[in-house]
Amino acid sequence: MHIFDTVLELINMRSFSNLWYWIALAVTWSSASHWVLGVPFDMVLRARRRGGRAAEDLVTLTRVNVARLLMIGREGGMVLSVVASFVLTSLGVLGFGYHMEFAQAVFLMAFPLAFVGLLSLRAAARFEPLLENGVAPDAVAKMLARHRVSVQAVGMVAILVTTMWGMLQNFSISVLG
Numbered sequence: 001m002h003i004f005d006t007v008l009e010l011i012n013m014r015s016f017s018n019l020w021y022w023i024a025l026a027v028t029w030s031s032a033s034h035w036v037l038g039v040p041f042d043m044v045l046r047a048r049r050r051g052g053r054a055a056e057d058l059v060t061l062t063r064v065n066v067a068r069l070l071m072i073g074r075e076g077g078m079v080l081s082v083v084a085s086f087v088l089t090s091l092g093v094l095g096f097g098y099h100m101e102f103a104q105a106v107f108l109m110a111f112p113l114a115f116v117g118l119l120s121l122r123a124a125a126r127f128e129p130l131l132e133n134g135v136a137p138d139a140v141a142k143m144l145a146r147h148r149v150s151v152q153a154v155g156m157v158a159i160l161v162t163t164m165w166g167m168l169q170n171f172s173i174s175v176l177g
Contacts, residue, residue, distance in 0.1 A: 014101055014173075015101055015102050015104070015105030015106075015166075016101060016104075016105060016165070016166035016167075016169045016170055017166075017170050017173075021105055024109070025109060025159065025162060028109060028113070029155040029158070029159060032113065032116055032151055032155060033148055033151050033152045033155055036144050036147050036148045036151065037062065037065050037066065037069065037120055037123060037124060037127070037144065037147065038061075038065035038068070038069070039058065039061050039062055039065055039144060041144070041148060043057065043058055043061065044058060044141045044144050044145060044148075046058075047137055047140075047141050048138070048141050051137070055137030055138075055141075056137065058137055058140060058141060058144075059131070059135070059137050059140050062127065062131065062140050062144065063131045065124075066124045066127045066128055066131060067128075069120060069121060069124040070121075070124050070125065070128060073121050073124070073125075077121075084114055087110070088107065088110060088111055088114060090103075091103045091104075091106050091107040091110065092107050092111075095107045101169060104165070104169070105162075105166075108158070108161065108162040108165060109158075109162070111158075112154050112155070112157070112158035115154055116151050116154055116155075119147070119150055119151065119154070120147070120151075123143070123147045126143070127140075127143065130143075
C-alpha cells in the first residue's frame with residue numbers, strides 16, 4: 001500500500017501544489033511562444049540571418065500553416081467554438097463554482113490558450129492575402145515576430161494570474177487546514 005500512496009501523492013489532484021502542474025504550465029507557454037502559427041521561431045531567426053533558401057522555406061511553411069489554420073477555422077470553426085465554449089464553461093463552473101482545484105488549474109491553462117488560438121486565427125487571416133500576392137520573406141518574419149510578442153504577452157499575463165491564484169489557493173488551504 002505504501003507504493004500506491006506514493007503514486008497518488010505524485011499525481012494528486014491538488015494541482016497548484018504539484019510540481020508537475022507548474023512544469024506543464026511552463027512547457028505549454030514555452031511551446032506556444034516557440035511555434036508561432038505552426039512555424040518554429042528558430043526558423044524565423046534563421047531566415048532573417050541567412051536569407052536565401054531559409055527565407056523561402058519560411059514563406060512556404062507559413063503559407064502551408066496559414067492555409068491549414070484557415071481551413072480548420074472555415075470548415076470546423078462553428079463546431080470547434082461550440083465545443084471549446086462548452087468545455088471552458090464546464091471547467092469554469094466546476095472550478096470556480098464548485099471549488100474543484102483540478103478544474104481551476106485546467107481552466108487557467110486552457111482559457112488563455114483559447115485566446116491565443118483566436119489570435120492565431122486572426123493573424124492567419126491577415127497573412128492569407130499577403131502570401132497569395134507574394135510577400136517578401138522579411139515581412140513574413142516581421143509579422144511572425146509581432147504575433148509571437150502578442151502570444152508571449154498573453155502567456156505572461158496567464159502565468160501571472162495562474163501563479164497568484166495558485167498561491168492564494170495554497171495559502172488558504174494551509175491556513176484554513
